[in-house]
Amino acid sequence: MESQNCNLNQLPPVAVVMVPLPAQGHLNQLLHLSQLITSYGIPVHFAGSATHNNQAKLRLHGWDAESMTRIHFHDFPLPPLAPHNSTSPPPNPGHCIPFPAHFYPLFEAATHLRQPVSELLHQLSSMFKRIIVIHDIIITSVVQDVKFIPNAESYTLMPISAFTLFLSSWENIAEKPFQLGSEDIPKCIPSNEGCTPPEIDNFVANQFKFLGLESGRIYNTSRPIEGRYVQLLEKLSTNADMKHFVLGPFNPVDIKSKSGRQRHQCLEWLDQQEQGSVIYVSFGSSTSLSDEQIRELAIGLERSGQKFVWVLRNSDTGDIFAEGEARKPQVPQGYEERLKDRGIVERDWAPQLEILAHPATGGFMSHCGWNSCIESISMGVPIAAWPMHSDQPRNAILVTEVLRIGTLVRDWAHRAQLVTSTTIENTVKTLMDTKEGNEMRKRAAELGDAVQGSVAKGGTARLEMDDFIAHITR
Incomplete structure (x- = not known):
């Protein structure tokens, strides 16, 4: 022994x-x-x-x-x-x-x-x-x-x-x-x-x-x-x-200059925008929006008057590398050309951490998956919470009611209803262009500083x- x-x-x-x-x-x-x-x-x-x-x-x-x-x-x-x-x-x-x-x-x-x-x-x-x-x-x-x-x-x-x-x-x-x-x-x-x-x-x-x-x-x-x-x-x-x-x-x-890859095009675009002026819109890897909901979201973002980076993609499949016919979500005809100076629609995987850390990013419309929540919080970015499933409805309450660093896009009790372009427009404006939104942004920044510390x-x-x-x- x-x-x-x-x-x-x-x-x-x-x-x-x-x-x-x-x-x-x-x-x-x-x-x-x-x-x-x-x-x-x-x-x-x-x-x-x-x-x-x-x-x-x-x-x-x-x-x-x-x-x-x-x-x-x-x-x-x-x-x-x-x-x-x-x-x-x-x-x-x-x-x-x-x-x-x-x-x-x-x-x-x-x-x-x-x-x-x-x-x-x-x-x-x-x-x-x-x-x-x-x-x-x-x-x-x-x-x-x-x-x-x-x-x-x-x-x-x-x-x-x-x-x-x-x-x-x-x-x-x-x-x-x-x-x-x-x-x-x-x-x-x-x-x-x-x-x-x-x-x-x-x-x-x-x-x-x-x-x-x-x-x-x-x-x-x-x-x-x-x-x-x-x-x-x-x-x-x-x-x-x-x-x-x-x-x-x-x-x-602290992710500045840590990636050895070529910078993503959306980061180059964000470099040209004013500080805190852009809302990042992404619903993670496990959400697929209906065509009707995509149309309402597109219209709402346009009417809000705010700049945006929108990641528009389907949920992952069991094998993301498998070949085959996949649904390709579409925005209204002419949308991207009409808004080319105000927004980007990204259809592939986007570097979320770099986007949230960018000084131009002032808000995040999110499904409130926990990865997205904690990444947004650690970067000091307030959240427009739009939960889709799983733990997300309660994460959204943590963000909006407990931490008070965000606002709800849709209450979970109304999850079966279409979220209208008017609701999306008003939510984006609240987060990005009101006194209430500024207070959320201030609390988010303070919490982000505490997490980074x-x-x-x-x-x-x-x-x-x-x-x-x-x-x-x-």
Whole structure:
């Protein structure tokens, strides 16, 4: 036994294995976190399919190209996502629940990563003193074999806001363990009805059955944003040994001159605009607007009189690289030519972090996915909140009612209704050209400064990351 301990002590101290859910908002978070961890000199292994590893790398912004070389990508095969080796069902912009249900076959296929991930963990366990597995909470079944590896421990990434997570946890407790203050929960909390389809709810519930083995939770949030809700989650925890690490924002907050790629055309256009004069419009990687809604949005933006960068694209499919006929969203005829001096319609992936960080960007019309929320907050940009599905309706309440750095485009209770051009026009004007909007902008800037200060040397987030690294390398 003494000889074995001696050999163990001669091994490198630790390696980290990332296991993401293969959807953009989840891939993105763990790849950002990988960059932060490798900056401490710790090797990181990123486990997924070749398609989704490539997707994550292609779309990552804000880091220099060299930083990616420090991450070891493991490309594992996935089974076919649907019968007859087709890729996956296409996005359905007319569905009553706009959640991208076409991702369901992909999520099911991703559970088959259990065996190759287990083999990777066993292989690495003989090469390092300790293996640290960081996995998305919605893919927990893939890492269940951690319990069979004596020198491995796992940590669960909570990919949503602490506010939304706390609300969901609190609602599921029959006998409340403590009382909440009147300021803890806003009066108008949207219901979860219509947020996700039943097959996704069932998938998530099945993944949660494998929880309980983890040594801690990791939050992609910041204490200046929602420290109160992290405290409430810690108070709710029934496991006294569970550690809670608030390590966000994972995305870089100072991204000037960090990208080695040629600058995107929309950034060149933003260079020519006045400070704070442009609203950025984007609904993320999992939303497809109907043709009718696109028309109303186009008219509303035009009538608002404000400058804009509008990312107009369909939801991702299960394989973004697969060839095939894809729906191409269209604006009204002549629209882009008519507004060429006032706006840009971008139909491909856009460098969101760089756009939000640009001095010309003064607002963000967003679906309120958590990546978009925390990126916007960390750059000090106020939000016109237009939630589409999942955790987004409650994230929108965090933005508008708790933090008061945004305004609602549409109340969740009216989600089935078309958002008219008049509503869009008025919302954009409110955010960009009113006293109320200026106050939101001021609060957003102050919060952005606090978040950026937290990740600077000596800041709370930097110290918490130092503590996390010290813990896993103990």
